[in-house]
Amino acid sequence: MNYRPLPEDRYDQFREYLNYAFNPESGPEVDDEDWDPAEQPGAMRGLFDGEDLLCVCRHYWFRTRVRGRWTEMPGLSAVASPPEHRRKGHVAAMLAESLAEYHDRGDFLTALWAFEHPFYAKYGWGLTTKYVSYECSPDVLDFARERVDDDAERAGEFRQVDADDHEELDAVLAADNEPYELALDRTEKWWRKRVFESWRKDPYAYAWERDGEIRGYLVYTVEKEGDGKQLAVRELAAVDDEAYRHCLRFLANHDSQVETVRIYGPERTDLFDRVRDPADVDCEVKPGPMVRLVDVPAAFEALDYGGADGDANVVRVSGEFTLAVTDPLAEWNDRTFRVAIDDGRATCDPADEIS
Structure with a gap:
């Protein structure tokens, strides 16, 4: 078997493998020409037996902060194998080759989001952090409207943002991440291709700014949920408590459009302390990414x-x-x-x- 960068003539096969692994319900014929694997961040790799492509993965070249210092931390993603090549040890071989590549680069740490934690745990990855998922009616967040200053200039304003605003948003994210270890240093390409675009559906993005400075932002989608709709916030970041509260106000103002709001974020439960009745908020703690020493x-x-x-x-x-x-x-x-x-x-x- 041979592990090597994926040649351009295998990019469509890479996409087919990913679609079967992570989106099989869409069927084999996927009209997804707007999603070009070559335009995404990172580097594609494949494990071959002759010309037979056994499995694939993608490496992201992240930087992360550990004890106040920035260090390289490759991210392993898009691990996929078609059903005819499974249960033969091919993925384990590709993981070993990936670690060898990181080792040759001088990296000592790597991370991934696991489809199944026990699968990667047996190969040495371990849970590094958790996150919370809040769910409530947007009405529950209407407390955030109460402290808005009548002075329109002081209250600031919301505006839709796009990938060209990434530098300002990155500064907000850095401030929000300051208390946490293993915060990532995002590249412009990551902002453009992974935050503002998505494989299945591009999100909305809005920011709250005051005096011309962005101080908080949200990235979200609106999904069908049962007989209603849900606003799902995949990312909310704010430089301080005031900006965070304004972001919650933005969500409350969707009470005429959606039945529920879901917010993903760091493992903290302070929203319970803000709402009138904490019983109106469901909070679920979930496992986050896994890391491994290289x-x-x-x-x-x-x-x-x-x-x-x-x-x-x-x-x-x-x-x-x-x-x-x-x-x-x-x-x-x-x-x-x-x-x-x-x-x-x-x-x-x-x-x-x-x-």
């Missing part, structure tokens, strides 16, 4: 153990221990390591190479 020694040595350099109020850690690692896909990790930490910095070496 290179154990590189991961230990990349992190800081005790705070930023020069911070006199932080005690910097020292000590040592051994760590036995079993890795089903990466032979360079499948061994015992000695980790030594001195003044907040670590070295990690194979224990069998230390005399």
